[in-house]
Amino acid sequence: MQAGIHEMEESMKKMKRQCMDLMQIHNLVDWKTHLPQLRRWKEAGKIRYIGITHSTDSSHEELERIMRSEKLDFVQFNYSITYRHAEKRLLAAAADLGVATIINRPFAEGSLFKKVKDKPLPAWAQEYDMDSWSLFFLKYILSHPAVTCVIPATGNSVHAAENVKAGTGKLPGEEVRKKMAGYIDNLSFL
């Protein structure tokens, strides 16, 4: 527990913050130990929101169980147009419980770009302001009603500028989202 407190205090020093907006328990490591401490810090005004994270489909059941038994503000997990396991229960559970969601691995660690290499974007994507594959992948996620935020990773400033555009323009509705997932599922046949 002391090591966890030290690590969080170091993060606050490095980021020069007296109050951290969101503190997340990474990969559920020792979450039962850290949660009471985070609650004390929240009460003291040192942090505003508390969250838990993981990034594998096999963690979703546990994330849901914890959300249902503990009061949390945020849950972070993996979800993308090809890895849609979170659509089975987790996204709906977060919405029901009023827990904000942060989506990691939105490009399946970059593998989605390999999947669509040399493949055409469908013409209808333009109607929803998706003129690149990154916008197609990110808008699929952002248009889910239970998604609060998506955190694509990049070390490339051109990619970062492209990805930010997903926060603007039109978003697809439910019918178009189904069409998008179907298009990607059938890509190998194009």
Ligand SMILES: NC(=O)c1ccc[n+]([C@@H]2O[C@H](COP(=O)([O-])OP(=O)(O)OC[C@H]3O[C@@H](n4cnc5c(N)ncnc54)[C@H](OP(=O)(O)O)[C@@H]3O)[C@@H](O)[C@H]2O)c1
């Ligand atoms: N348990 C956890 O809390 C947990 C676990 C895993 C990940 N995360 C977080 O989730 C976030 C997502 O990271 P991730 O590593 O899982 O991968 P990701 O966002 O699914 O994919 C990142 C890959 O996509 C490429 N990429 C990004 N934008 C692109 C674009 N516009 N065009 C072409 N390629 C593009 C990047 O390459 P370039 O660098 O060349 O752009 C990189 O190889 C990170 O912030 C990470 O810290 C959290």
